[in-house]
Amino acid sequence: xxxxxxxxxxxxxxxxxxxxxxxxxxxxxxxxxxxxxxxxxxxxxxxxxxxxxxxxxxxxxxxxxxxxxxxxxxxxxxxxxxxxxxxxxxxxxxxxxxxxxxxxxxxxxxxxxxxxxxxxxxxxx
Amino acid sequence: xxxxxxxxxxxxxxxxxxxxxxxxxxxxxxxxxxxxxxxxxxxxxxxxxxxxxxxxxxxxxxxxxxxxxxxxxxxxxxxxxxxxxxxxxxxxxxxxxxxxxxxxxxxxxxxxxxxxxxxxxxxxxxxxxxxxxxxxxxxxxxxxxxxxxxxxxxxxxxxxxxxxxxxxxxxxxxxxxxxxxxxxxxxxxxxxxxxxxxxxx
Ligand SMILES: Nc1ncnc2c1ncn2[C@@H]1O[C@H](COP(=O)(O)OP(=O)(O)OP(=O)(O)O)[C@@H](O)[C@H]1O
Ligand SMILES: [Mg+2]
Numbered sequence: 001x002x003x004x005x006x007x008x009x010x011x012x013x014x015x016x017x018x019x020x021x022x023x024x025x026x027x028x029x030x031x032x033x034x035x036x037x038x039x040x041x042x043x044x045x046x047x048x049x050x051x052x053x054x055x056x057x058x059x060x061x062x063x064x065x066x067x068x069x070x071x072x073x074x075x076x077x078x079x080x081x082x083x084x085x086x087x088x089x090x091x092x093x094x095x096x097x098x099x100x101x102x103x104x105x106x107x108x109x110x111x112x113x114x115x116x117x118x119x120x121x122x123x124x125x
Numbered sequence: 126x127x128x129x130x131x132x133x134x135x136x137x138x139x140x141x142x143x144x145x146x147x148x149x150x151x152x153x154x155x156x157x158x159x160x161x162x163x164x165x166x167x168x169x170x171x172x173x174x175x176x177x178x179x180x181x182x183x184x185x186x187x188x189x190x191x192x193x194x195x196x197x198x199x200x201x202x203x204x205x206x207x208x209x210x211x212x213x214x215x216x217x218x219x220x221x222x223x224x225x226x227x228x229x230x231x232x233x234x235x236x237x238x239x240x241x242x243x244x245x246x247x248x249x250x251x252x253x254x255x256x257x258x259x260x261x262x263x264x265x266x267x268x269x270x271x272x273x274x275x276x277x278x279x280x281x282x283x284x285x286x287x288x289x290x291x292x293x294x295x296x297x298x299x300x301x302x303x304x305x306x307x308x309x310x311x312x313x314x315x316x317x318x319x320x321x322x323x324x325x326x
Contacts, residue, residue: 042159042195068296072200072238076191 002104002113003029003055006097007048007065007074011035017064017094021101028101031055043073052077052086060085060110064096064117085110095120126182126219127175129325134164136317147310151297155196156310163194163202178217183210183227197295198311201235201248208234221263221272225256228276232256239294246292246304248311251280255319273323280316287312 004021008014014034021030033051036042052061063078063086065071071088078086087110089096096117103116137144137160144157167189174185187206191199212230216223232252236242243253255276262272287309292298297309 036195040195041153042155043199044195045192045199069195069197069200072197073191075238076200076203 001027001029001057002059002100002108002110003031003052003057003061004097004100004104005031005033005048005051005055005061005063006093007043007051007063007070008032008034008093009041009043009066009068009070011039013066013093017097020094021097024098025101025105028105029055029057030097030101043069045073045077048074048077049081052081052084056084060087062086062100062104062110062113063088064091064093064100066093087111087113089114089117091117092120095123126179127171129321130171130182130186131168132321132325133318134168136321137161137164137314140314140317144310144314147308147313151292151300151304151307152310153196153296156198156314159194159196159198160202160314163190163199166190166193178213178215179219180210180212180214180216183207183213186210197239198248198314200238201311204234204238205231219269221267221269224269224272225260225263228256228259241294244290245294246287246290246297246309246312247294248309248315250287250290250309251283251312251315251319254279254283255315270323270326273319273326277316277319277323280312280319284308284312284316 006014006017011034014032018030018032031051031054033048036044055061063074065074074088099117099120108116141157141161145154148154148156167186170189174182183206187203191203208230209227212227241247241249243249258275258279259272262275292304297304
């Protein structure tokens with residue numbers, strides 16, 4: 001399965017999004033990477049790197065970010081781990097997390113993830 | 126160069142509260158805290174970097190900033206120092222042209238990482254005019270000290286300019302019109318770093 005890493009400025013937001021995603025896809029390799037080492041607000045290169053390693057089962061890892069430095073730091077993690085398959089997805093944070101978890105559990109490959117999470121942008125019901 | 130980095134860390138620590146206050150007005154109030162955390166970590170790392178060439182020193186500084194800043198200025202300044210380091214690979218001294226090359230690489234790196242250009246109310250509004258001043262001075266055969274002094278002056282003007290424009294990148298962009306009248310924290314920290322360069326050159 002494709003790993004899913006949820007990158008947020010807030011540890012609570014990342015963990016909450018992971019919780020929501022795992023509700024429907026309990027076996028999906030979803031990892032939260034929120035906040036700084038000490039739990040304060042911000043984005044951590046080390047936390048994201050560790051979450052990518054933990055989520056990678058060999059089929060690659062999809063990163064979903066909230067905004068700003070979460071996107072830029074995720075990009076730098078991906079560049080630093082060029083031996084792994086990593087994609088940054090552009091989608092709403094919560095909806096994207098839920099969709100990505102379901103899709104990875106359903107066997108969607110990393111290359112198909114962006115198209116699947118797109119629907120999170122204009123669908124609440 | 127090690128002494129310059131140390132001086133940068135001191136300057137950022139001294140301006141920490143002011144930078145944070147600026148970020149309180151149009152951001153999330155952490156720019157000074159982020160930068161001070163990053164440069165304090167850089168200072169700790171310096172002993173292990175001081176024996177290498179300027180390229181590896183700058184690269185190490187950049188990587189440390191990426192790892193410890195925690196906000197947008199981390200990947201942005203981090204990329205800038207890392208790209209400047211690549212441009213100075215193997216060098217143990219920088220003359221005017223080498224400095225210009227490093228600065229060009231740094232500014233291009235920030236543009237690439239933040240997908241921003243001049244006029245969006247970011248650190249680029251200090252750095253782009255500074256680079257232009259430096260390029261012109263070095264092309265005209267002026268000394269590195271003169272070039273860096275003009276660069277810092279251009280950056281200071283750039284900081285003033287950020288007060289007049291709407292933010293279209295970064296957190297301040299979510300404020301739209303309300304960002305006008307406030308100076309950009311990242312442009313301000315960029316000016317401080319250039320000021321240290323000019324003083325120490
Ligand atoms: N996309 C960008 N391109 C260039 N500079 C940017 C960009 N986004 C933010 N900045 C600069 O970064 C400064 C803010 O740095 P700071 O350390 O406070 O990060 P932040 O905005 O709080 O980060 P985060 O994205 O985590 O919220 C801004 O004042 C601006 O100069
Ligand atoms: Mg901030």
